[in-house]
Amino acid sequence: MTHQNIKEFIAQVVNNMPKDWVNLTTHRLDIYNESLAKSEFLTQFEALYLKNNATEEALANLPTAYDYIRLGHPLSCVLEWILSKFNNLHPDEVISFSSVTMPVLAVLRKNLLENKNTNIYYTSSKYNLIDFDTLKKVYGYNFTTNLVQDESEIKASADSNIFISDKEEFREFNLNKNVDFFVNTYTNLGSVLLVNGDQNNAYTSEIQHVRRRESVAMTPLNSLLALNKFLGKTHQNKITTNSNSKNDVQEIIKEITGTKTTPLVGSSGLSIQYAIMMGLVDDAKQNHKNKAIKFIVPPNCYGGTNDQARRVAALDPNIEVVDLPVDGENDMVSSIDRILDEIAKEDAVPYIIAEIPTNPRVEVPNLDDLKSVLTKKRKTNSGEVAIDALFILDQTFCPNYQFLGEGEILSTCRSISYASGSKFPSGGKCTAGYCVSNDKAKSVMQKIEHHLTLCDNEATKQQYNILVEQLPSMISRISDAYKNTREFVTFIETVLPNAKINFVTKELAEQGFTPSVFSLDLPTKGNSAAEKEAYKRELNLKLINLMITEIPNESKFCVSYGQLKGCYWTIPATSTQGTTKEGDKDYIVRASLSPNLDLELHKKVFSDFVNSL
Structure with a gap:
């Protein structure tokens, strides 16, 4: 395997690759084995290399690599594969990032947990501009920084040595x-x-997990530009950009959300959520010194949120995640009221992260009661006024609802909202997410922006370009997708009346809650609870497999939501709740419909499923 052979093969790959590798956040959802995501893709990719087969058909038949671009995608995997071959490493030991600082933070995080120091070396004084002081004071990382002429000056150490180059x-x-x-x-x-040395192998999965939860891989377009740079095609490394895209996106977001503060846009929903969390930790450490910080999070909410909150808490004994029961027999409002009373007595700093509507049960709390609970004055055990809560709303399922604007339901309590960009904002074309605040919380936005910048997790130029194209049609797409979903739900209620469907009521829809996602608790049978649960789980897969087999061009087995076309099916317990505690998982079917699909065909296939029961 010579370097020249690799170059020639990659040139063919770049010429023949599927358009979806660059234009979508996911590729070949019908061939996706999560546990083997990167290895399966690269095993088959390398087999093509050995056969010198880079035809369009062969590349299109490769399975999905990773998921949602956060953890990786075909082009980032190809780039990492090249560098692994050139540097005699395993592909897992080469990890790309859209950020230039997050790979360093990933090593620092691992070493903090291992109680190990880190030496950071760099050859350019521009890295002095990184806010290393905040990394020590807020993140708790332990390290030294050293400006050197080149890597030959670095001495062996029992600590971890990081060398930052900008060649x-x-x-x-x-x-x-x-x-x-x-x-x-x-x-x-x-x-x-590049992870160097067998002694550091244990770091690879930890670094990849940082990329999945707090950042993203090098984006598809930038990975393609990197491959062109590798091939010497520098003339193709120009991105046509609208110089006003960022400002235009911010103005559109303000109009959609009804807010006045300048929105922040990150490389993904979890990137922006991480900036929110660390910005609030920073604010609490500055304004409420030595007081406990409590992140109140539903135990069955989106797994990325749940996992990230616990990852932040794991690094600081002063931070704790408190479970917030919100679904089923539990009511979000009463749960928040009870928990805030308890936290007030401790004189701790309360931050609430919640989804409205909830996931996967698609429930909306009584908003007037929620407003009352969040604005309620509480006292500490010593009789002092307790610190008021800050409500962090994940409104990915309803990004069109104006929660935070003047006179709206969350305008009178400190509130921030954010949305995942891979859903309705971009229609599945990029991962960039955004956040806004109401006037009550605008003072913390500067902190959030600082941490977004520190982590180098702002949206890329191309992501801004995609959002400025897609956001103007978002409201109409949400409306059309809701109409399809309501019609499909009504149909299911007719043909399978003994199934339990979780979807917003028509009354809530009239108030503006128009998600296009619903969950389905299929009817089951058996002589015991275990038999009934096993039968239902088998039935879930039977339904999904039938839909994606009979309608392969539209129905996909994926957690996507808000896409431009098609219908997406998943089981939250094995997808969005992947890192959630087992007892809090929901083994039900979740479906999300787009504004553009063959609804009559979906009805027919669902009828076939019902007739097979």
Whole structure:
């Protein structure tokens, strides 16, 4: 396997690759084995290389690599594969990021948990601009920083040595044996991290997990630009950009949300959520010194939110995640009221993260009662006025509802809302997410922006371009998708009346809650609870497999929501709730419909499923 052979093969790949590799957040959802996501893709990709087969058909038949671009995608995997071959590493030991600082933060996080110090070396004084002080005071990371001429100055150490380079090349690097982690940054593209030495193998999965939860991989377009740079096609490394895209996106978001403060846009929904969490931790440490910080989170909410909250708490003994029961027999409002009373007595700092409507049961609390609970004055055990809660709303399911605007339901209590961009904002074309605040919470937006910048997790130029194209049609797409969903739900109620459907009522829809997602608790049978549960889980898969087999061009097995076309099916317990505690998972079917699909065909196939029972 020579370097020249690799170059020639990659040139063919770039010419023949499926358009979806660049234009969508997911590729080949029908061939996706999560536990083997990267290895399965690269095993088959390398087999094509050995056969010198880079035809369009062969590449299109490769399985999905990772998911949602946060953890990776076909082009980032190809880029990592090239660098692994050039540097005699395993592909898992090469990890790309859209951010230039998150790979460093990933190593720092692992070392904090291992109680190990880190030495950071870099050759450019521009890295002095990184707010290292905040990384120590707010994140708790332990490290030294050193400006050197080159990597030859780095000495062996019992600590971890990180070397940051900014050579604009994709090639064989000089992996000094004294360097544990080699980070190479690229202007406007992101970075790659190379894990050097067998003694550091345990870091790879931890670094990848940071990329999945707190950042994203190098984006598809930037990965393509990197591959062109590798091939020497520098003339193709220009992105046509609208210089006003960022400002235009911010103005559109303000109009959609009814807010006045300047929105912040991150590389993904979880990137913006991480900036929110760390910004609030920073604010609490500054304004409520030494007081406990409590993140109040539903135990069955989106798994990324749940996991990230616990990951933040794991790094600081002063931060705790408090479970917020919201679904089924539990009412969000009464749960918040009870928990805030308890936290007030402790004189702690309360931050609430919740989804409205809830996931996956699609429930909306009584908003007037929610407003009352969030604005209620509470006292500490010593009789002092307790710190008021800040409500962080994930409104990905209803990004059109104006919660925070003047006179709206969450305008009188400190509130921030955010949305995942891979859903309705971009229609599945990019992952960029955004957040806004009401006037009561605008003072913390500066902190959130600082941490978004520190993590280098702002949306890319291309992501801004996509959002400025897609956001103007979002409201009408939400309306059309809701109409399809309501019609499908009504049909299911008719043909399978003994199924339990979780969807917003028509009364809530008239108030503006028009999600296009519903969950389905299929009827079951058996002689015991275990038999009934097993039968239902088998039935879930039977339904999904039938839909995606009979309607392969539209129905997909994926957690997507808000896409431009098609219908998406998932089981939350094995997808969005992947990191949720087992007892809090929902083994039900969740479906999300787009504004553009063959609804009559979906009805027919669902009828076939019912007739087979």
